[in-house]
Amino acid sequence: MFNQPNIPYQNALLRRLSPGDLASIEPNLERVALPMRTQLESTKSVIEHVYFLEDGIASVVAKLPKGRDTEVGLIGMEGMTGALVALGGDRAAHDTYMQLREAACEFQPRHCRLLCLRALR
Secondary structure (H helix, E strand, O other), X not given: XXXXXXXXXXXXXXXXXXXXXHHHHHHHOEEEEEOOOOEEEOXXXXXOOEEEEOOOOEEEEXXXXXXXXXXXXXXXXXXXXOHHHHOOOOEOOOEEEEOOXXXXXXXOHHXXXXXXXXXXX
């Protein structure tokens, strides 16, 4: 496991990539601002971006019967949104939105799939 001290990212997943894997995805990473309540994923919708949070917290919210919702997960700087993409899926299981306003590195799902497939070799 790598933990590169001199890379410009705070996200724990990005920091643990091998130098070669990080170099291969960096051209496709884009830093973006994510204001509070920004919708990152919507239930049953195509996952358009994977976000590696640099700071802040995203809430994962499940829709319950009778219009009730409940928080089922949190994503911080140690994780990423769109985890189903890494497993071969393309649709969100739950709503995900920013709980605290901060920044992230945005990544296209197709690049995430390629990185995961390469890692399995």
